[in-house]
Amino acid sequence: MTAQPQTAPAYPAQKARRIVISVDAMGGDSGAQAVVAGMAESAAINPDIAFLLHGPRAELEPLVARRSAQLDGRVDYCDVPDVVTMEDKPSHVVRHGNGTSMWSAVQSVRDGAAAAAVSCGNTGALMALSMLRLRRLPGVxxxxxxxxxxxxxxxxxxxxxxxxxxxxxxxxxxxxxxxxxxxxxxxxxxxxxxxxxxxxxxxxxxxxxxxxxxxxxxxxxxxxxxxxxxxxxxxxxxxxxxxxxxxxxxxxxxxxxxxxxxxxxxxxxxxxxxxxxxxxxxxxxxxxxxxxxxxxxxxxxxxxxxxxVFLGLNGTVVKSHGGADATGVSAAIKLAFKLAQSxxxxxxxxxxxxxxxxxxxxxxxxxxxxxxxxxxxx
Amino acid sequence: MTAQPQTAPAYPAQKARRIVISVDAMGGDSGAQAVVAGMAESAAINPDIAFLLHGPRAELEPLVARRSAQLDGRVDYCDVPDVVTMEDKPSHVVRHGNGTSMWSAVQSVRDGAAAAAVSCGNTGALMALSMLRLRRLPGVxxxxxxxxxxxxxxxxxxxxxxxxxxxxxxxxxxxxxxxxxxxxxxxxxxxxxxxxxxxxxxxxxxxxxxxxxxxxxxxxxxxxxxxxxxxxxxxxxxxxxxxxxxxxxxxxxxxxxxxxxxxxxxxxxxxxxxxxxxxxxxxxxxxxxxxxxxxxxxxxxxxxxxxxVFLGLNGTVVKSHGGADATGVSAAIKLAFKLAQSxxxxxxxxxxxxxxxxxxxxxxxxxxxxxxxxxxxx
Structure with a gap:
């Protein structure tokens, strides 16, 4: 598995109640900067949220650093190299996608490292990966x-x-x-x-x-x-x-x-x-x-x-619109948080x-x- | 057949080029007065249109008389007593509907008495009657x-x-x-x-x-x-x-x-x-x-x-919205006229x-x- 968190910080007491949302940084039409900007919008108004961010760490860290006022101490990384594109067929992603940020984001929900996942990527691939990694609820x-x-x-x-x-x-x-x-x-x-x-x-x-x-x-x-x-x-x-x-x-x-x-x-x-x-x-x-x-x-x-929201799986996955800007990503994160919290x-x-x-x-x-x-x- | 025109006026030469549109006066949500008002709107701007109006003549004549400025000499009647309601099942109308204004309106297209039919009534019944009376085009x-x-x-x-x-x-x-x-x-x-x-x-x-x-x-x-x-x-x-x-x-x-x-x-x-x-x-x-x-x-x-517009039949039938007012009925009549003319x-x-x-x-x-x-x- 390439999808394990690279850091496992010992949270101080005040951070213990934070709910971790797994965020796929890649694959949206507006790029990783819109995703990180959306995370910052959410973090600014929600003290109880933290993030596990999936994608190439070297590319993501500078984006997060620019929003340090909101995101400092709130972001852990899963450093994964690959991206699921809008053109990728779901069947291909399911077979060959385990180095992608989308796979990693879903996997972290399965592992319990995050309470819910958010992605702006390819809907069909996200559903196929979610079904594969999270499995359907019994009876669905x-x-x-x-x-x-x-x-x-x-x-x-x-x-x-x-x-x-x-x-x-x-x-x-x-x-x-x-x-x-x-x-x-x-x-x-x-x-x-x-x-x-x-x-x-x-x-x-x-x-x-x-x-x-x-x-x-x-x-x-x-x-x-x-x-x-x-x-x-x-x-x-x-x-x-x-x-x-x-x-x-x-x-x-x-x-x-x-x-x-x-x-x-x-x-x-x-x-x-x-x-x-x-x-x-x-x-x-x-x-x-x-x-x-x-x-x-x-x-x-x-x-x-x-x-x-993907319903009927062992875990919560929220599909953001592919063309979402910071406000849209923030709304999807808020929804994931609300569902996880409840x-x-x-x-x-x-x-x-x-x-x-x-x-x-x-x-x-x-x-x-x-x-x-x-x-x-x- | 109850659906024959009650009058067969010998048109003067100036009326000969008029295109006759068959209009089902009944069965719309806004009643026959909205239908007649729509006919008057059409007649006012189109000198080449005439109507064959289907429904209870005693009820319709006063409505037409009130619009005599536009409709005088333009309307013939098919005096039929019954109405297809929005609740009637198409299968029932097909079997028992031959005294209705809808049946009569479609039949007059089949007989060649009108060039196209317009109805505000029950869509399913109108399609079923149109298929029964006009038949599908060969190959459809x-x-x-x-x-x-x-x-x-x-x-x-x-x-x-x-x-x-x-x-x-x-x-x-x-x-x-x-x-x-x-x-x-x-x-x-x-x-x-x-x-x-x-x-x-x-x-x-x-x-x-x-x-x-x-x-x-x-x-x-x-x-x-x-x-x-x-x-x-x-x-x-x-x-x-x-x-x-x-x-x-x-x-x-x-x-x-x-x-x-x-x-x-x-x-x-x-x-x-x-x-x-x-x-x-x-x-x-x-x-x-x-x-x-x-x-x-x-x-x-x-x-x-x-x-x-019903496509694929031997004849033109236009279904107006059930809740159409005079403007809506007039638009449906205009469409029927345009299709007939072309x-x-x-x-x-x-x-x-x-x-x-x-x-x-x-x-x-x-x-x-x-x-x-x-x-x-x-």
Whole structure:
């Protein structure tokens, strides 16, 4: 293993309560300096955080030194030479990636050297490495990536999953996504009893694909025991809406949906800027409205909720957007810290373990019911 | 048949060139008065349009009389008593719907009494009735619904299909969507040689579902003969983007994507209004920026491009948004008129007929190639 910390400092008492976040310095579009700047932003406002930084130490130390005011005494290194690029195929990284910063960052969570990992790199490779090194939770078939999406709900965001861990999901997977998404909403959005919706092309029960109808039955059966309310089928317009807090779908649909939403929001933003540049009056208007517009921008700024959480593994991994700047990296680190501090991974494991039996029962029950109905009709 | 025109007026010479649009007056969320108001808006600016209006004549005549300035002498009636509701199952409407305004509106296109049909009603029922009464074009397996979506392209909009005709599509269907979408972009967006993209979760060729990889090969092979350029895989962010003019996907993914985009745009619009109401300065700003903001609103107003076109049938049917107001209905009527005037349905039929052979060849060729490759490797 190349991924062991190079130093093992004896922390003084005041540092003992610090939570160590494993950070992959490499592989993001904005380079290691954006990652280190994001660490500094987090460290400045959070006295309880420390970092295990993965990458070529000779390259990283000068970057950290420039932020010594925030980072002094907070950073240990795993000196690894290689980088996973955005072009690398996950299958290749899994076989040949053990000298990379991404591998090292995930490994340190497995070893217990860090409480959670953050990476801006290649999503597919990060998921493949995380599955390989951390393993799936017992009872989980497909892990999922969950994100927060701006919404009309009082908490300001909804949880959506899967947004791209896998292009497939059967009815049983969708049930697990419901359980995991509800657990994440409980911790991430502080919702006692999240409302879960299953994404479909209409809210009527007869609509949609066969696996969705089956999943509807499974999730209905498990909602009470899973500690959430099931609101049934929801549509794309409900992802930013207020009828559900957790939106469950397969990774193909979820990925297309969030990218369409992001693209549309980006187009509107650009057209809005263009509109404000149009005339003297509109330029003046944009100055007068600056505070309000900035407030709006902050409210829907994707950097503020940067971070897809990998759910269903033995350990917490947060995928930051590849193009994240310091603010985005800091948001992803904050999310990893929050999840580590709350013991989310352990809570989720317990929830999934108790749900595994539930799932088994639920999968058996509706099938029996369907058979019984058939017999009844025949 | 209950759906025959009750009157068969002998048109004077000046009316002979008018194109008759069949309009389903019933079944929309805003009622028949919004539909008639939309007809009046269209008639006011288009001297070449006439209508065949389907629904309970006693209820419709007073509405038309109130708009006599625009509609006098332009409206014939099909007096039918029943209405397809949003809750009706398509399978039920197909069996028992022949007294409904929707059935009658579609039937009049089949009979040649109208050049195209417009309805604000239940999408699933309208598609099922259209397939039943108009039949699919020879060579088309699954019809599709195509819409225009605001984009960064010079033409201001991209074509996207399927957005909900069917929840499934195999590789051959996706190829037909590419051909039909390109034909629609040629007529609807006046693009000589549209660029077609296939929606996926990444642009790399190894990503995504198996049927998408197969469709990638099929569409590549047919692009030149189909008169379009194939740009390969595109992502959700490209739906409002400028790398493709036509976005091809299955009806499940397409439906979720456009509803997510609409929902996100709606949320941003509401937050923007809220921001402008926040303080005296921001209220003043919104007054100053009114012209620019209205220009933006017009640019992305979904009512302006209201109308999903059913592609792949022997006849043109336009589905207006269920909640469309007069402006929205007018846009859908304008689209139906434009398609009828340009002979789109006949052009599409010719294109599909010549493509059917092409499709057959393309489906055989890549499979052979794959086999040959296998043999080569073995």
């Amino acid at each position: 078939n497909r892990p999922a990536i969950a994100i927060l999406w701006p919404s009309r709900n009082p908490q300001g965001f909804n949880v959506m999953l899967d947004v791209g861990a896998d292009v497939r999901a059967d009815a049983g997977d969708l049930l697990q996504f419901a359980l995991m998404g509800a657990a994440y909403a409980r911790t991430g959005l502080a919702l006692e009893r999240p409302r879960v919706g299953l994404l479909n092309v209409g809210t009527e029960e007869h609509k949609g694909r066969a696996e969705l109808k089956e999943a509807h039955g499974l999730i209905s059966t498990c909602a009470a025991a899973g500690g959430f309310d099931f609101v049934g089928f929801v549509e794309g317009s409900d992802i930013p809406g207020d009828v559900a807090d957790v939106i469950v779908t397969d990774g193909f649909t979820g990925n297309v949906a969030i990218k369409t939403g992001e693209g549309t929001a980006g187009l509107i933003g650009d057209l809005l800027r263009e509109a404000f540049r149009y005339s003297f009056l509109s330029r003046l208007a944009s100055l007068l409205a600056l505070t309000s517009l900035n407030r709006l921008k902050t409210r829907i700024d994707p950097r503020r909720v940067n971070g897809g 013991g989310f991974s352990e809570k989720l494991a317990a929830r999934v373990a108790s749900a595994a039996e539930l799932t088994q029962n639920a999968r058996e029950t509706p099938e029996k019911t369907a058979d019984e109905q058939k017999e009844g009709r025949a | 397996n699954r019809p599709a619904i195509a819409i225009l979506w605001p984009s960064r392209n010079p033409q201001g909009f991209n074509v996207m299909l399927d957005v909900g005709a069917d929840v499934r599509a195999d590789a051959g269907d996706l190829l037909q969507f590419a051909l039909m979408g390109a034909a629609y972009a040629r007529t609807g967006l006046a693009l000589e040689r549209p660029r077609v993209g296939l929606l996926n979760v990444g642009t790399e060729e190894h990503k995504g579902r198996a049927e998408l990889k197969e469709a990638h090969g099929l569409i590549s092979t047919c692009a030149a003969a189909g008169g379009f350029d194939f740009v390969g895989f595109v992502e959700g962010s490209d739906i409002p983007g400028d790398v493709a003019d036509v976005i091809v996907t299955d009806g499940f993914t397409g439906n979720v994507a456009i509803k997510t985009g609409e929902g996100t745009a709606g949320l941003i619009g509401d937050l923007l209004r809220e921001a402008f109401r926040y303080s005296f300065l921001s209220r003043l700003a919104s007054l100053l920026a009114l012209t620019s903001l209205n220009r933006l609103k017009t640019r992305i107003d979904p009512r302006r491009v209201n109308g999903g 002979g789109f349905s006949e052009k599409l039929a010719a294109r599909v007929a010549s493509a059917a052979e092409l499709t057959q060849n393309a489906r055989e060729t890549p499979e052979k190639t794959a086999d040959e490759q296998k043999e080569g490797r073995a």
